[in-house]
Amino acid sequence: MESKSQSESLFENAMRQFDIAADKLKLDDNLRRILRRPKRQLIVSIPVRMDNGTYQVFEGYRVQHNLARGPAKGGIRYHPNLTLDKVKALAAWMTWKCAVVNIPYGGAKGGVVCDTKKMSLEELERLTRRYTTEISIILGPDRDIAAPDAYTNPQTMAWIMDTFSMHKGYSVPGVVTGKPLSIGGSKGRNEATGRGCMFTIREACKHLGIDPKQATAVVQGYGNVGSVVAQLLQTKLGFKVIAVGDIKGGIYSKNGLNTVAVLEHSRRTGSVVKFPGTEEISNKELLELECDVLVPAALENQITSSNAGNIKAKIIAEAANGPTTPDADIIIQKKGIFVIPDILANAGGVTVSYFEWVQDTQGFFWGEKEVNERLERIMTQSFTDVLNIYQKEKVDMRTAAYMLAVERVAEATRVRGIYP
DSSP states (O other): OOOGGGSSSSHHHHHHHHHHHHHHTTOOOOHHHHTSSSEEEEEEEEEEOOOTEEEEEEEEEEEEEOOSSSSSEEEEOOOOTTOHHHHHHHHHHHHHHHHTTTTEEEEEEEOOOGGGGGSSSHHHHHHHHHHHHHTTTTTTTTTTTEEOOTOOHHHHHHHHHHHHHHHHHOOOOOGSSOOOGGGGGOTTTTHHHHHHOOOOOOOOHHHHHGGGGEEEEEEOOHHHHHHHHHHEEEEEEOEEEEEEETTHHHHHTOOOOOOOHHHHHHHSSSSSTTTTTTTEHHHHHHHOOOOSSSEEESSSSSTTTGGGOOOOEEEEESSSHHHHHHHHHHHHHHTTEEEOOHHHTTTTTHHHHHHHHHHHHTTTOHHHHHHHHHHHHHHHHHHHHHHHHHHHTTOOHHHHHHHHHHHHHHHHHHHHHHHO
């Protein structure tokens, strides 16, 4: 679901958001120069033997944006349109996201330029193991911890963990999170991003006086995150989910969708499209539907200056990273739409990744109820922290979240000082 605006520099967008918060904080120019630049950018070539006997060389990245508050943390994305610019932006957002929910990590991101839909499982395994070997010089449970992202999954993490462990000569489960339970994964991790988003939507509804049982929701992107948000909004909060979409298109029903049945249909057919009893709509139309809550859960730059004026939602909950451009933000603010920014709305994933890492480090594992309760506490408190800045400083929610995050990272950088 990439838009024309994907050509915009995502990293420049991320820095524009940072600069707005830095201006509000009156951040020292020296600190600003440090925090604007990624600490490390690694580009690797990945030769892979394909099933037909030929060799292809893929390009891979790992960017560590900031390590002031702890080891780097961030997902690994496999996508044909991945660029270093996007990885830098996603790494920066991870820095701010970890700081917003106050977990002791810095931000990182990685990925490989490839089309997983055109590769066999064996080719993906060989690609992943070689990529892991190439970036292993900066990976580690105390240095840089990987996780799943777009078109990677728990199996990908298992290959990374195994490859890294083979090089070390012993098992290192803490080098990745989002792993299968059988090798040190955490209960509740697969649903964590969607569940965390649901908690922030619940708190936003309380703030705005919206009754979820009388409210409607639209979800763009019906993958792991979007489908979980949709189901939890329907089953836990009582929302009527009237439309969902994926890369092939969207479906709409004014009477509401059975979110579980839609997911089963999507798994069976490869798309939500043609779900019985629904009207087909485009992703453009889906974003512009009248609803109480709009959840962009696909890729970056979906809400731009060209369509922001047509958004009719009362709340936008950014389950994806960077779905709204800075120019679109200005339009949305003028319309009075309440935005739960990505670095808050989708921080549930990295929060439970942190729980997984803690459990791996201790060799002591928690039940799903405990994981979900801890997640709820952190997400609720973080929403309150951001809302307090939003009300006190009279800024928009994104700027409030950035102010909270940037201040925490800047303080850690200031206290640590510059060596030598």
